[in-house]
Amino acid sequence: MSTPIPQPAGLPLLGNIFDVDPSNTWWSLKGLAEKYGEIFQIKVLGHTIVFIGSVALAEEICDEKRFRKYVGGPIVETRSLVHNALFTAFDNEDSWGIAHRILAPQLTPEIISSHFDEIRDVTAELIGNWAQLGDKNEIDPLAQLNRLNLEATTLTLFGKRLNCLTGPEHPMLQAMEDATSEAMKRPNRPGFLNWLYGGKMKRAVATQRNWAADLVKYRVENPSDRRDMLWAMLNAKDPETGKSFTESEVIDEIVTMPIGSSTAHCTLAAGILFLLQNPDVVSKARKELDDVLGDGPLAAEHLPRLPYIAGIVRETLRLAYPAPGFNIEPIPRAGDKCPVLLAGGKYQVAHDQAMIIVLAGVNRDPAVFDDPLVFRPERMMGEALERLPAGAKKWFGNGKRECIGKHWAWDFLVTVLAKLIHEVDFEAADPSYVLKQDGWFNVRPVKFRVKVKPRGV
Numbered sequence: 048m049s050t051p052i053p054q055p056a057g058l059p060l061l062g063n064i065f066d067v068d069p070s071n072t073w074w075s076l077k078g079l080a081e082k083y084g085e086i087f088q089i090k091v092l093g094h095t096i097v098f099i100g101s102v103a104l105a106e107e108i109c110d111e112k113r114f115r116k117y118v119g120g121p122i123v124e125t126r127s128l129v130h131n132a133l134f135t136a137f138d139n140e141d142s143w144g145i146a147h148r149i150l151a152p153q154l155t156p157e158i159i160s161s162h163f164d165e166i167r168d169v170t171a172e173l174i175g176n177w178a179q180l181g182d183k184n185e186i187d188p189l190a191q192l193n194r195l196n197l198e199a200t201t202l203t204l205f206g207k208r209l210n211c212l213t214g215p216e217h218p219m220l221q222a223m224e225d226a227t228s229e230a231m232k233r234p235n236r237p238g239f240l241n242w243l244y245g246g247k248m249k250r251a252v253a254t255q256r257n258w259a260a261d262l263v264k265y266r267v268e269n270p271s272d273r274r275d276m277l278w279a280m281l282n283a284k285d286p287e288t289g290k291s292f293t294e295s296e297v298i299d300e301i302v303t304m305p306i307g308s309s310t311a312h313c314t315l316a317a318g319i320l321f322l323l324q325n326p327d328v329v330s331k332a333r334k335e336l337d338d339v340l341g342d343g344p345l346a347a348e349h350l351p352r353l354p355y356i357a358g359i360v361r362e363t364l365r366l367a368y369p370a371p372g373f374n375i376e377p378i379p380r381a382g383d384k385c386p387v388l389l390a391g392g393k394y395q396v397a398h399d400q401a402m403i404i405v406l407a408g409v410n411r412d413p414a415v416f417d418d419p420l421v422f423r424p425e426r427m428m429g430e431a432l433e434r435l436p437a438g439a440k441k442w443f444g445n446g447k448r449e450c451i452g453k454h455w456a457w458d459f460l461v462t463v464l465a466k467l468i469h470e471v472d473f474e475a476a477d478p479s480y481v482l483k484q485d486g487w488f489n490v491r492p493v494k495f496r497v498k499v500k501p502r503g504v
């Protein structure tokens with residue numbers, strides 16, 4: 048006998064329409080995960096969605112023999128921007144395998160390591176800009192690191208400096224913001240309002256695709272022997288089918304990358320917040336950096352020798368959940384519409400039930416993490432890390448649809464955070480600030496401001 052899946056009371060006919068704020072969906076889901084724990088569901092206008100908030104159940108539905116990525120809601124909306132590209136492809140679309148086989152070799156740890164100097168040097172430029180601020184040294188870390196992220200992504204993957212660290216904000220940043228927030232809102236908004244906001248989405252799509260087309264044009268006009276991701280997009284063939292990308296598919300995949308990497312600057316900004324709240328962590332991190340770097344600059348070979356910094360990055364991914372969740376559905380079984388059993392039959396869901404893993408629940412599951420709200424890098428290092436179940440480490444998603452950019456993200460996060468901790472003193476502009484989320488897809492510290500100055504000055 049299975050247990051009914053908990054659900055907020057809701058209203059007749061309308062269901063749980065008022066239990067999720069359509070302009071801040073993930074904040075509502077975090078609240079529901081805190082209230083209901085391992086599993087809950089909502090029903091809106093007869094449509095059910097199940098949410099998973101525990102490590103054990105997340106691990107169960109990450110079993111690729113039984114489940115797969117569910118492409119629905121905001122991901123489907125994003126297809127108006129990038130069609131059937133890596134992130135948005137349905138499970139049965141050949142485009143996913145072709146793109147994965149062409150692009151994954153460009154995102155291996157070895158290839159990413161070859162871009163280390165580029166990432167380090169643009170970070171040094173940003174820190175250098177901050178050092179010039181004098182008394183006007185209060186910054187918005189999210190906005191500053193967003194610029195850095197776009198600069199580093201464009202340089203490392205597509206070989207062009209945008210020079211967007213200073214000056215007016217690059218139009219790509221607002222366009223990504225608009226397209227992502229529209230993609231979040233459109234699935235739950237009446238058609239009339241979607242029509243009204245259609246122009247905003249179209250303009251955001253045009254800006255992003257033009258940015259990508261400019262990168263291709265620049266490479267064609269400035270031929271180089273750089274063997275980077277753009278080279279692969281323009282020249283490589285899928286080893287299995289022999290296919291290469293069409294012109295439009297190149298644009299789809301270029302645009303997909305900064306959307307994926309836009310989680311990275313949210314992680315860094317949240318990391319600064321956690322460090323300000325935990326000065327002892329900064330002291331330990333600085334000791335590690337001073338010991339490993341001595342008087343020299345950060346180099347690629349230092350990264351694997353910074354386990355405490357790596358612990359800080361993982362603990363930030365755990366507590367900030369910059370990609371707030373991902374969607375799973377049961378793999379269809381021909382002719383079999385029996386319910387799917389979870390937790391050994393404790394729960395039952397429909398054979399085609401969409402489920403969303405809510406990382407705000409999973410990453411803070413008290414069954415796995417002692418004092419789950421405490422920022423403790425040590426639990427993300429060495430044997431303690433190895434002991435954690437796989438379901439507790441899902442910040443980069445799962446299985447074949449796991450983040451293809453995870454090695455880029457890792458090197459970027461460790462490099463930037465190491466340099467920030469080693470070279471910059473941060474002071475909270477508002478010490479009472481607590482992590483607030485807006486309605487964007489990623490969790491990010493909005494309206495968070497800090498004062499910056501060179502370390503020890």
Ligand code: HEM
Pocket residue numbers: 116133134135147303304305306307308309310311314369370372373374441442443444445447448449450451452453455456
């Ligand atoms: C902190 C940084 C990052 C986090 C937390 C993160 C998280 C994720 C997650 C959870 C997924 C799975 C989404 C799903 O199942 O629907 C994913 C997929 C993806 N990510 Fe990332 N990501 C990060 C950085 C990046 C970067 C830097 C790139 C590009 C260079 C990138 C590109 C992608 C792409 C293309 C996919 C789709 C992969 C596929 O379906 O085959 N991500 N990411």
